[in-house]
Amino acid sequence: MPYLQLDVPNHYPAALKQDLAQRMGAQFAALMQTTPDLVNVAFRELGEGGVWNTGDGAPVPAAMLTLAIRRGRSAEQRERLAEALHTTVTEALGLDPVSLTIEFSYHAGDDIYKKRNIDGVLRGALGRDWTPGEAERSLLDTLEEEVRESGPAE
Incomplete structure (x- = not known):
């Protein structure tokens, strides 16, 4: 990003x-x-x-x-x-x-789009605004978790 x-x-x-x-x-x-x-x-x-x-x-x-x-x-x-x-x-x-x-x-943050392989499926999401907590937990890991919670790709 x-x-x-x-x-x-x-x-x-x-x-x-x-x-x-x-x-x-x-x-x-x-x-x-x-x-x-x-x-x-x-x-x-x-x-x-x-x-x-x-x-x-x-x-x-x-x-x-x-x-x-x-x-x-x-x-x-x-x-x-x-x-x-x-x-x-x-x-x-x-x-x-x-x-x-x-x-x-x-x-x-939402001016940026990134794709990752999540459970073998290429999935994408818009970014998020920066927060100091990113030093402890990767934004990409957070986005991956949110994508998993949203259900399977169509």
Whole structure:
């Protein structure tokens, strides 16, 4: 449900991206009080000249991390996450720390739809708004239980 999309002006090995995605998901879950099974991470490797910051003077290479999340977290919580992800991403990818900007976009929980295999049947449900209790019980497990209680798929 959270979607962390990183636009970068370089290309990286798959193993590095896989490790970085795992670390980003774990950080997101810990700091945003949820579970890592909800987190999706995308690397958009736009290559040289693919991302620019148009500050004073000539544009300079840049990177952008967009975090699409469900509403409900405090500004302090989001700032802690941004700081942690900024450090993790710039160090792992060797980016100039000044080049990376992080932006949040917010969604209601029911703006998101997810499917899971439940008792051998592919079933889907809309998400729910975030609550701090997700750190203890996965939202996907809660949704799975609700789907089971609603009866068999048609």
